[in-house]
Amino acid sequence: MNKDSISRAVVKRLPRYHRYLGELMESGVERISSGDLSQRMNVTASQIRQDLNNFGGFGQQGYGYNVEYLYTEIGKILGVDKKHGMIVIGAGNLGQAIANYTNFEKRGFVVKGLFDKNEALFGKKVREIEVLPMTQLKEFIADNNIEIAALTLPKHEAVKVAEEIVGYGIKAIWNFAHTDLQLPKEIVIENVHLSESLMRLSYNLTRNNR
Amino acid sequence: MNKDSISRAVVKRLPRYHRYLGELMESGVERISSGDLSQRMNVTASQIRQDLNNFGGFGQQGYGYNVEYLYTEIGKILGVDKKHGMIVIGAGNLGQAIANYTNFEKRGFVVKGLFDKNEALFGKKVREIEVLPMTQLKEFIADNNIEIAALTLPKHEAVKVAEEIVGYGIKAIWNFAHTDLQLPKEIVIENVHLSESLMRLSYNLTRNNR
DNA sequence: AAAACATTGTTTAATTTTTGACAAATATAT
DNA sequence: ATATATTTGTCAAAAATTAAACAATGTTTT
Numbered sequence A, B: 001m002n003k004d005s006i007s008r009a010v011v012k013r014l015p016r017y018h019r020y021l022g023e024l025m026e027s028g029v030e031r032i033s034s035g036d037l038s039q040r041m042n043v044t045a046s047q048i049r050q051d052l053n054n055f056g057g058f059g060q061q062g063y064g065y066n067v068e069y070l071y072t073e074i075g076k077i078l079g080v081d082k083k084h085g086m087i088v089i090g091a092g093n094l095g096q097a098i099a100n101y102t103n104f105e106k107r108g109f110v111v112k113g114l115f116d117k118n119e120a121l122f123g124k125k126v127r128e129i130e131v132l133p134m135t136q137l138k139e140f141i142a143d144n145n146i147e148i149a150a151l152t153l154p155k156h157e158a159v160k161v162a163e164e165i166v167g168y169g170i171k172a173i174w175n176f177a178h179t180d181l182q183l184p185k186e187i188v189i190e191n192v193h194l195s196e197s198l199m200r201l202s203y204n205l206t207r208n209n210r
Numbered sequence C: 001a002a003a004a005c006a007t008t009g010t011t012t013a014a015t016t017t018t019t020g021a022c023a024a025a026t027a028t029a030t
Numbered sequence D: 001a002t003a004t005a006t007t008t009g010t011c012a013a014a015a016a017t018t019a020a021a022c023a024a025t026g027t028t029t030t
Helices: A008-026 A034-041 A045-053 A067-078 A093-100 A102-106 A134-143 A155-167 A194-208 B008-026 B034-041 B045-053 B067-078 B093-100 B102-106 B134-143 B155-167 B194-208
Strands: A064-066 A084-089 A109-116 A129-133 A146-151 A172-175 A188-191 B064-066 B084-089 B109-116 B129-133 B146-151 B172-175 B188-191
Touching (some): A008 A034, A008 A045, A008 B194, A067 B194, A084 A134, A093 A109, A102 A109, A102 B194, A109 A134, A129 A134, A134 A146, A134 A155, A146 A155, A146 B194, A155 A172, A194 B008, A194 B102, A194 B146, A194 B188, B034 B064, B064 B067, B084 B093, B084 B134, B109 B134, B129 B134, B134 B146, B134 B155, B146 B155
Parallel strands (some): A084 A109, A084 A146, A109 A129, A146 A172, B084 B109, B084 B146
């Protein structure tokens, strides 16, 4: 009744608070009020205060919030204070982009392996990460404490691979395939459906200008 | 009062309906009821009916919805019945992935140009699309009827480039940079913040299993 | 040290979104 | 041709989300 009472809408906003606080830190800002932050983020101050209060009182009356402290606390809530082992399955451009993106690593998401079924790619390296054959998935996941798998492959393969790796103990799937995965409910699924994003853009483009 | 009365939540769901209807079409299904679709999509039938009715009555009592007709109509609403000229700015892995992804083209989003500031990439081709220098942006946008720009570059560059191309007549920005763009309100902005997506995953991973 | 000011945490109200219910309309079966 | 079953579109109720209001509390100024 505690952890599950946090609404999805709130969780959706947390990373954005984290990002803004990180930027404030970089700019050397030490404290900020909900009112000030609300203006920068283009949301209401009330929403900020209420969102934060789902997790505890991080501020102080008359003062506001300590930027660094709040950043750290939200980081803990989001779980970016811990390291998370990750693999990328599908070593196309998108898979490589993710493996290459060092910013994820800064937040504790460490890409340890990159997999593909295409032999031509085996041995190719992205940063220090070598492309491995799918046959090594099981062993690799077990040996390297992998929690998260990013699936950057065509939808039909994604469905099969997802079921396979769930059997190997994967806990969360970052799904870039254009399909919904049907998996046991204890598996965390986060979808990135780029087509849908582009269609929303298209909708707004179509409606805005006519 | 008509076009703007459609809630954001509804718009967010439309592409998913479109996807499911497309898959039904491929499987040769000709008609479907809201109840049947609701089970497949894991939403309520009521929501489907109400969402669709924002745009008109597409179904028939006692029969349901004609799959192909509904697919087409939602496509029109989303604006995927028309072609949209698009460029990708930032020819890294992510930019190349988008330029490569032929599925977007099927829905009318035609990538006509790929831009980068890195000379080493000039002339490199992704499919038929050549990497061009940023200095040609203005002319290219004007000459090729470009509406949409996907920004796949670091945040500080993204901010600058966004402001620049808005001056060249770009109507919509598909923003992959980890920052919010501050642009005139008539410019459509669709953000794809992968870091935030990954943090939401992390949140659920952290909370679910403890 | 006192007064004035700022700002949170929290309660209450307003708004939005989702769900449930059902009459009206159509399709299918007999 | 009639009766039965299905299913929409829409209205009303319920739930969730967002915004406003404000007392309590700490900060800053004088």
